Amino acid sequence: MIHKHASSLATLTLRFEVELPFLASLFSSPPPPPLRLRVFDPIVYGDYPPEMRHYLGSVLPRFSQEEISIEKESWDRPIRGFVYTTGERDGVLIGDPTANPRFFAVPRGMEKIINYVKERYNIMRMIVIENGFAPPPQQKQQDQQDLLQDAERMNFHKSYLAARARAIT
Numbered sequence: 001m002i003h004k005h006a007s008s009l010a011t012l013t014l015r016f017e018v019e020l021p022f023l024a025s026l027f028s029s030p031p032p033p034p035l036r037l038r039v040f041d042p043i044v045y046g047d048y049p050p051e052m053r054h055y056l057g058s059v060l061p062r063f064s065q066e067e068i069s070i071e072k073e074s075w076d077r078p079i080r081g082f083v084y085t086t087g088e089r090d091g092v093l094i095g096d097p098t099a100n101p102r103f104f105a106v107p108r109g110m111e112k113i114i115n116y117v118k119e120r121y122n123i124m125r126m127i128v129i130e131n132g133f134a135p136p137p138q139q140k141q142q143d144q145q146d147l148l149q150d151a152e153r154m155n156f157h158k159s160y161l162a163a164r165a166r167a168i169t
Helices: 002-008 021-026 037-045 050-059 065-071 107-121 144-148 151-168
Strands: none
Touching: 037 050, 037 065, 107 151
16 A cells, blocks of 8 residues: 555545554553554655564565655655544543544644654644534524534634644744
C-alpha cells in the first residue's frame, strides 16, 4: 500500500487508532510503546523506526534504495480526518459529553496530535477535513430560532478551532 501511494500519489485513506507519547499522562502506568502512528515513517523517512522493527520484526517489509527514494517524503497532508482522542483518563470521563455516549469533546487532544505530527515529521502543512459534532436528536416541533442558535455546536467548533490555532502558532 505504501508503494502504491508513493508511486501514484493516490489519496490514501486509513482507519486506525492513534497512540501517541502524550497519552502516557492519561494512565497510571504507561501504555505500550506508541508505534501505530509511526507506521507513516516509511513515507516520510524512507523506513520504519528501529523500535517498530524490534517489535514487529519480519512482519514489516524491507525497502530497496529505489523504493525508499520514491516513498520518502511522498506524504503531503497527514491529518485528513479527526474524530476524537479519548474521553477518559484513568477510567474517569473527561471533556464535554456529546449526544453520542462514545464521544467526548476534548479539543486539547487535537492540539496535541497536530503538535506531535508537526514535530515528529517536521510537517507544517496539514489539512483537517473532518471534525464533526454529534448533535442531540432533533425534536419534531423544534423552534427554528433554536436550530439557528445552536450554541453547543458553535462552542464545540470554537474550542477545536482554538486548539488548532494554538497548535499552528
